[in-house]
Amino acid sequence: MSALTFTLKHTINHRLDCRRLTPDGLGGLNLQQILQLKLSLQHNSPQVADFFEVSGNDTENIIFRNCKQLDYIGHKMSHGKITAEDDAGDFLGAQMQNGIILCKKNVGDRAGDSMRRGLILIDGKAGDYCGSRMIAGTIGVFGSVGNYVGFSMKRGTILLKNMPSLHATIQNCGTHTLPFLALLFRSFRSLPTAFNQIQTNRVQRFAGDLACNGNGEILVISS
Amino acid sequence: MIINGIKIDDTFAEAFNMRGTRVLITAQNLKWAYHAANAMTGFATSVIGCGVEAGIERELPAEETPDSRPGVSILMFAMGSKVLMQQLETRMGQCILTCPTAAAFAGIESEDKINLGKHLRYFGDGYQSSKLINGIRYWRIPVMDGEFLTQETTGMVRAIGGGNFLILATSQPAALAAAEAAIDAMKQLPNVIMPFPGGVVRSGSKVGSKYPKMFASTNDAFCPTLKGIVNTELDDDIESVMEIVIDGLTFEDIATSMRVGIEAICRLENSGVKRISAGNYGGKLGPHLFRLHEILGHKS
Numbered sequence: 351m352s353a354l355t356f357t358l359k360h361t362i363n364h365r366l367d368c369r370r371l372t373p374d375g376l377g378g379l380n381l382q383q384i385l386q387l388k389l390s391l392q393h394n395s396p397q398v399a400d401f402f403e404v405s406g407n408d409t410e411n412i413i414f415r416n417c418k419q420l421d422y423i424g425h426k427m428s429h430g431k432i433t434a435e436d437d438a439g440d441f442l443g444a445q446m447q448n449g450i451i452l453c454k455k456n457v458g459d460r461a462g463d464s465m466r467r468g469l470i471l472i473d474g475k476a477g478d479y480c481g482s483r484m485i486a487g488t489i490g491v492f493g494s495v496g497n498y499v500g501f502s503m504k505r506g507t508i509l510l511k512n513m514p515s516l517h518a519t520i521q522n523c524g525t526h527t528l529p530f531l532a533l534l535f536r537s538f539r540s541l542p543t544a545f546n547q548i549q550t551n552r553v554q555r556f557a558g559d560l561a562c563n564g565n566g567e568i569l570v571i572s573s
Numbered sequence: 574m575i576i577n578g579i580k581i582d583d584t585f586a587e588a589f590n591m592r593g594t595r596v597l598i599t600a601q602n603l604k605w606a607y608h609a610a611n612a613m614t615g616f617a618t619s620v621i622g623c624g625v626e627a628g629i630e631r632e633l634p635a636e637e638t639p640d641s642r643p644g645v646s647i648l649m650f651a652m653g654s655k656v657l658m659q660q661l662e663t664r665m666g667q668c669i670l671t672c673p674t675a676a677a678f679a680g681i682e683s684e685d686k687i688n689l690g691k692h693l694r695y696f697g698d699g700y701q702s703s704k705l706i707n708g709i710r711y712w713r714i715p716v717m718d719g720e721f722l723t724q725e726t727t728g729m730v731r732a733i734g735g736g737n738f739l740i741l742a743t744s745q746p747a748a749l750a751a752a753e754a755a756i757d758a759m760k761q762l763p764n765v766i767m768p769f770p771g772g773v774v775r776s777g778s779k780v781g782s783k784y785p786k787m788f789a790s791t792n793d794a795f796c797p798t799l800k801g802i803v804n805t806e807l808d809d810d811i812e813s814v815m816e817i818v819i820d821g822l823t824f825e826d827i828a829t830s831m832r833v834g835i836e837a838i839c840r841l842e843n844s845g846v847k848r849i850s851a852g853n854y855g856g857k858l859g860p861h862l863f864r865l866h867e868i869l870g871h872k873s
Contacts, residue, residue, distance in 0.1 A: 467705060486703075488704070505702060507704070526719055526720070527719070528713075528719070528720055529640050529642075529676055529719075529720060529722040530640075530704055530706075530711060530713050530720070530722050532639075532640040532641050532642070533639055533640055533704075533706050533711065533722075534704065534706055536639075536641070537706045537707045565699070565700065565702060567702070
């Protein structure tokens with residue numbers, strides 16, 4: 351089995367909603383059925399073949415290439431793995447239920463919005479509102495993040511390599527060595543991610559979002 | 574059967590079914606892992622009075638533990654799953670949660686699960702959080718030294734308790750020295766524990782008593798000071814008897830452990846040990862019979 355790979359045929363000037371292209375949405379479909387799949391449920395929706403070259407057959411392991419304009423990658427996915435090999439658009443992993451999303455470069459705004467479970471690891475930068483309305487799960491951003499990271503997050507962990515600009519309702523809880531990070535980082539070892547460079551379990555912990563009685567955390571890895 | 578001058582009785586140890594579990598305890602260093610494990614397995618010599626039988630199985634180097642810290646594995650056995658669950662949760666709460674830097678993880682895979690931190694998490698008073706890592710749920714409970722990390726559940730398996738053998742020697746020091754040699758050898762084996770103090774028990778019991786409320790009492794047939802007044806099992810030159818009791822995950826684990834222990838005693842020179850025997854109740858107590866001659870490689 352080889353990874354099911356979606357490569358955008360040509361550069362587009364508009365956003366493209368890819369919420370149907372998940373292991374949940376594509377499981378059990380053959381290549382022909384995937385090419386004919388409508389990208390949305392609207393009557394005049396374009397098909398996958400209109401925009402993508404598709405190769406591979408493993409719907410549990412999906413790769414996107416040339417994906418900067420693609421929004422909602424991994425939306426509501428509940429299993430499997432998705433890799434964005436280039437910049438990804440907005441709402442990466444929004445409402446994610448479980449599974450793994452890897453982004454090798456940068457992502458747009460609201461990555462992990464309302465995600466409930468699962469793991470998103472971004473090797474590059476993330477835009478504004480990363481982890482907004484997060485319910486649980488883990489988001490890691492190796493590069494910088496935009497404003498309002500963790501906005502209205504209830505639970506979950508946002509793991510950052512660089513100190514973000516935080517809004518007032520995310521509160522500093524000090525620097526700590528957290529034992530669970532050893533397990534978390536060990537679980538990353540099977541994944542091709544920049545987080546495998548991390549050699550410490552020491553983090554500065556911010557809790558929030560207190561505006562919604564949140565019990566989430568933003569952990570900034572000590573350098 | 575006689576090995577190096579020590580008579581091996583043609584008898585058997587009688588063991589019964591139990592439920593068992595394994596927990597991995599890690600800490601900042603081995604010293605604190607042992608503090609936690611010793612507390613967890615304290616007052617756990619016999620199900621008769623303690624609810625569970627528990628002991629430290631072995632040390633774990635950092636490379637073998639889930640959180641890459643040094644630790645120890647403990648085994649815990651009870652007569653039923655309900656008691657085991659209750660005892661494990663109680664001991665987790667009082668001995669592991671309380672111990673500085675300690676963390677607890679499942680040490681055995683099984684379809685049957687019992688709680689490690691599933692209910693303990695409520696100690697966090699709403700500040701606890703869970704992490705699902707590789708499909709395994711962990712709980713992080715904020716405590717005064719930082720964070721207590723525990724896996725949600727561990728496995729529970731069918732196990733066997735009550736494997737045993739008796740060391741009959743010409744003096745108390747000789748019996749104890751032989752028992753120590755046996756324990757040292759048996760502690761090298763996985764999947765078994767010897768739950769009594771130092772692995773050795775001096776107060777072997779028989780079923781029943783002259784007192785109606787007592788369901789177990791001293792094993793008078795093996796008490797050297799009663800030789801003249803009871804139907805004794807002891808020869809004139811036996812002055813002390815020590816027993817080693819073994820709980821294990823499988824029949825083979827216990828049989829191997831008994832063999833290694835007895836062989837260690839038989840290798841001693843001028844040990845003062847005259848006989849090795851075993852405790853049984855005529856085959857009426859438990860379904861597992863460990864025949865000493867078979868264990869040592871000879872058909873009786």
